[in-house]
Amino acid sequence: MKTTTGFCPEKYDKGEKIIIYGASSYGELAFWGLKQNGLSPDYFRDRAVIKDKYMGIPVIRPREVEKFKDDYIIIASADYFHEIKNHFEKKGMQHIYDLEYLLLDTEIEIDKLTKRARDIFMNKSNYIDVIYQNQGINNINFTRIQYVVSERCSLRCRDCTHLMQFYQHPQNINLDSYKDSFDKLLSVTDSISEMRILGGDSHPHST
Ligand code: SF4
Known part of the structure:
Protein backbone atom coordinates (compact mmCIF):
# COMPACT_ATOMS: atom_id res chain seq x y z
CA MET A 1 0.00 0.00 0.00
CA GLN A 133 6.76 -0.57 0.40
CA ASN A 134 4.44 -1.07 3.31
CA GLN A 135 6.13 0.71 6.20
CA GLY A 136 4.09 -0.73 9.07
CA ILE A 137 6.00 -1.33 12.28
CA ASN A 138 6.00 -5.08 11.70
CA ASN A 139 7.41 -4.92 8.19
CA ILE A 140 11.01 -5.49 7.23
CA ASN A 141 11.83 -3.94 3.87
CA PHE A 142 15.23 -3.45 2.34
CA THR A 143 15.89 -0.85 -0.32
CA ARG A 144 19.02 -2.68 -1.40
CA ILE A 145 21.01 -5.75 -0.47
CA GLN A 146 24.61 -5.92 -1.65
CA TYR A 147 26.24 -9.28 -1.47
CA VAL A 148 30.01 -9.51 -1.87
CA VAL A 149 30.70 -12.91 -3.44
CA SER A 150 34.46 -12.51 -3.67
CA GLU A 151 37.21 -10.49 -2.07
CA ARG A 152 39.49 -11.37 -4.94
CA CYS A 153 40.20 -8.87 -7.67
CA SER A 154 43.17 -8.71 -9.97
CA LEU A 155 42.80 -5.03 -10.75
CA ARG A 156 43.28 -3.55 -7.27
CA CYS A 157 42.19 -0.09 -8.32
CA ARG A 158 43.63 2.62 -6.13
CA ASP A 159 40.24 4.09 -5.16
CA CYS A 160 38.38 0.80 -4.76
CA THR A 161 35.52 1.44 -2.32
CA HIS A 162 35.64 -2.22 -1.30
CA LEU A 163 39.30 -1.83 -0.30
CA MET A 164 40.33 -4.82 -2.39
CA GLN A 165 43.96 -3.76 -2.47
CA PHE A 166 44.20 -4.21 1.32
CA TYR A 167 43.07 -7.82 1.59
CA GLN A 168 46.09 -10.00 2.32
CA HIS A 169 44.15 -13.26 2.14
CA PRO A 170 41.14 -12.60 -0.08
CA GLN A 171 38.39 -15.23 -0.04
CA ASN A 172 35.56 -16.30 -2.25
CA ILE A 173 32.31 -16.89 -0.43
CA ASN A 174 31.03 -20.39 0.03
CA LEU A 175 28.00 -20.58 -2.26
CA ASP A 176 26.17 -23.10 -0.05
CA SER A 177 26.46 -20.89 2.98
CA TYR A 178 25.46 -17.93 0.84
CA LYS A 179 22.32 -19.76 -0.24
CA ASP A 180 21.49 -20.69 3.37
CA SER A 181 21.92 -17.18 4.66
CA PHE A 182 19.94 -15.75 1.76
CA ASP A 183 17.10 -18.21 2.38
CA LYS A 184 17.06 -17.14 6.04
CA LEU A 185 16.99 -13.50 5.03
CA LEU A 186 14.05 -14.09 2.67
CA SER A 187 12.13 -15.97 5.33
CA VAL A 188 12.04 -12.90 7.61
CA THR A 189 11.87 -10.12 5.02
CA ASP A 190 8.78 -8.55 3.47
CA SER A 191 10.52 -7.05 0.47
CA ILE A 192 13.89 -6.38 -1.14
CA SER A 193 13.77 -3.74 -3.86
CA GLU A 194 17.20 -4.26 -5.33
CA MET A 195 19.76 -7.02 -5.05
CA ARG A 196 23.36 -6.50 -6.14
CA ILE A 197 25.99 -9.20 -6.50
CA LEU A 198 29.39 -7.60 -6.00
CA GLY A 199 33.07 -8.39 -5.78
CA GLY A 200 36.01 -8.04 -6.01
CA ASP A 201 35.69 -9.52 -9.39
CA SER A 202 32.55 -11.62 -9.22
CA HIS A 203 32.85 -13.08 -12.72
CA PRO A 204 35.46 -15.77 -12.10
CA HIS A 205 33.33 -16.83 -9.14
CA SER A 206 29.99 -16.86 -10.98
CA THR A 207 29.52 -20.57 -11.54
S1 SF4 B 1 36.45 -4.45 -6.99
FE1 SF4 B 1 36.20 -3.05 -8.71
S2 SF4 B 1 37.05 -1.10 -8.01
FE2 SF4 B 1 37.76 -2.68 -6.58
S3 SF4 B 1 39.77 -3.31 -7.35
FE3 SF4 B 1 38.25 -4.68 -8.27
S4 SF4 B 1 37.69 -3.74 -10.26
FE4 SF4 B 1 38.74 -2.19 -9.00
Missing part, protein backbone atom coordinates in the same frame (compact mmCIF):
# COMPACT_ATOMS: atom_id res chain seq x y z
CA LYS A 2 1.38 3.38 -0.95
CA THR A 3 1.49 5.94 1.84
CA THR A 4 3.00 8.83 -0.07
CA THR A 5 1.91 11.12 -2.90
CA GLY A 6 3.56 11.82 -6.22
CA PHE A 7 4.33 15.45 -7.00
CA CYS A 8 1.85 16.48 -9.65
CA PRO A 9 2.01 19.93 -11.30
CA GLU A 10 -1.80 20.21 -11.35
CA LYS A 11 -1.92 20.14 -7.56
CA TYR A 12 0.93 22.60 -7.15
CA ASP A 13 0.13 26.03 -5.74
CA LYS A 14 2.44 28.28 -7.73
CA GLY A 15 2.97 30.61 -4.76
CA GLU A 16 4.99 28.03 -2.88
CA LYS A 17 8.60 27.07 -3.28
CA ILE A 18 9.76 23.69 -4.59
CA ILE A 19 12.71 21.99 -2.88
CA ILE A 20 14.25 18.85 -4.32
CA TYR A 21 15.62 16.80 -1.43
CA GLY A 22 18.81 15.31 -2.86
CA ALA A 23 21.32 16.90 -5.23
CA SER A 24 22.33 13.73 -7.02
CA SER A 25 21.09 11.58 -9.89
CA TYR A 26 17.53 11.29 -8.59
CA GLY A 27 17.62 15.04 -8.05
CA GLU A 28 18.68 15.45 -11.66
CA LEU A 29 15.69 13.37 -12.77
CA ALA A 30 13.37 15.45 -10.59
CA PHE A 31 14.85 18.62 -12.10
CA TRP A 32 14.21 17.50 -15.68
CA GLY A 33 10.78 16.13 -14.78
CA LEU A 34 9.81 19.54 -13.38
CA LYS A 35 11.27 21.31 -16.40
CA GLN A 36 9.23 19.14 -18.72
CA ASN A 37 6.16 20.30 -16.80
CA GLY A 38 7.13 23.97 -17.11
CA LEU A 39 8.43 24.23 -13.53
CA SER A 40 11.79 24.73 -11.87
CA PRO A 41 12.91 23.98 -8.32
CA ASP A 42 13.81 26.90 -6.06
CA TYR A 43 16.39 24.87 -4.15
CA PHE A 44 18.13 21.56 -3.93
CA ARG A 45 18.86 20.24 -0.47
CA ASP A 46 22.17 18.47 0.03
CA ARG A 47 24.62 17.71 2.82
CA ALA A 48 27.74 18.33 0.74
CA VAL A 49 29.12 21.68 1.81
CA ILE A 50 31.13 22.02 -1.39
CA LYS A 51 27.97 22.32 -3.46
CA ASP A 52 26.57 25.86 -3.59
CA LYS A 53 24.65 25.17 -6.76
CA TYR A 54 23.49 22.05 -8.52
CA MET A 55 22.26 22.24 -12.09
CA GLY A 56 22.31 26.02 -11.67
CA ILE A 57 19.95 25.91 -8.66
CA PRO A 58 21.03 27.07 -5.14
CA VAL A 59 21.73 24.26 -2.68
CA ILE A 60 20.54 24.57 0.92
CA ARG A 61 21.71 22.47 3.88
CA PRO A 62 19.64 19.88 5.75
CA ARG A 63 18.46 22.02 8.67
CA GLU A 64 17.49 24.91 6.42
CA VAL A 65 14.77 22.79 4.82
CA GLU A 66 12.75 22.94 8.03
CA LYS A 67 12.24 26.68 7.49
CA PHE A 68 10.10 25.85 4.45
CA LYS A 69 7.20 24.29 6.32
CA ASP A 70 4.50 25.35 3.86
CA ASP A 71 6.50 24.65 0.74
CA TYR A 72 6.81 21.58 -1.47
CA ILE A 73 9.46 18.97 -0.75
CA ILE A 74 10.15 16.34 -3.42
CA ILE A 75 12.17 13.45 -2.00
CA ALA A 76 14.65 12.57 -4.75
CA SER A 77 16.19 9.58 -3.01
CA ALA A 78 15.44 5.90 -2.83
CA ASP A 79 17.76 5.23 0.09
CA TYR A 80 16.04 6.21 3.33
CA PHE A 81 12.99 7.52 1.45
CA HIS A 82 10.56 6.61 4.23
CA GLU A 83 12.89 7.80 6.99
CA ILE A 84 13.14 11.20 5.29
CA LYS A 85 9.39 11.35 4.81
CA ASN A 86 8.72 10.39 8.45
CA HIS A 87 11.18 12.99 9.65
CA PHE A 88 9.41 15.79 7.78
CA GLU A 89 5.98 14.59 8.86
CA LYS A 90 7.09 14.79 12.48
CA LYS A 91 8.23 18.34 11.82
CA GLY A 92 4.70 19.17 10.70
CA MET A 93 5.46 19.57 7.01
CA GLN A 94 2.42 19.05 4.83
CA HIS A 95 3.66 18.90 1.26
CA ILE A 96 6.00 15.94 0.93
CA TYR A 97 6.09 14.18 -2.39
CA ASP A 98 7.69 11.32 -4.25
CA LEU A 99 8.87 11.15 -7.86
CA GLU A 100 6.29 8.72 -9.19
CA TYR A 101 4.51 11.19 -11.47
CA LEU A 102 7.76 12.77 -12.65
CA LEU A 103 9.32 9.38 -13.46
CA LEU A 104 6.32 7.53 -14.87
CA ASP A 105 4.02 10.16 -16.36
CA THR A 106 6.50 12.72 -17.68
CA GLU A 107 8.45 12.44 -20.91
CA ILE A 108 11.95 13.09 -19.62
CA GLU A 109 14.41 13.62 -22.48
CA ILE A 110 16.95 10.85 -21.95
CA ASP A 111 19.61 12.58 -24.06
CA LYS A 112 19.87 15.37 -21.49
CA LEU A 113 20.67 13.02 -18.63
CA THR A 114 24.06 12.08 -17.24
CA LYS A 115 24.95 8.41 -17.57
CA ARG A 116 24.16 7.66 -13.92
CA ALA A 117 20.78 9.42 -14.10
CA ARG A 118 19.98 7.57 -17.33
CA ASP A 119 20.79 4.24 -15.69
CA ILE A 120 18.53 5.07 -12.76
CA PHE A 121 15.77 6.19 -15.12
CA MET A 122 15.99 2.89 -16.99
CA ASN A 123 15.65 1.09 -13.64
CA LYS A 124 13.05 3.41 -12.16
CA SER A 125 11.06 0.43 -10.93
CA ASN A 126 13.56 0.27 -8.02
CA TYR A 127 12.44 3.68 -6.79
CA ILE A 128 8.79 2.85 -7.41
CA ASP A 129 9.16 -0.40 -5.42
CA VAL A 130 10.65 1.54 -2.52
CA ILE A 131 7.86 4.11 -2.31
CA TYR A 132 5.21 1.39 -2.44
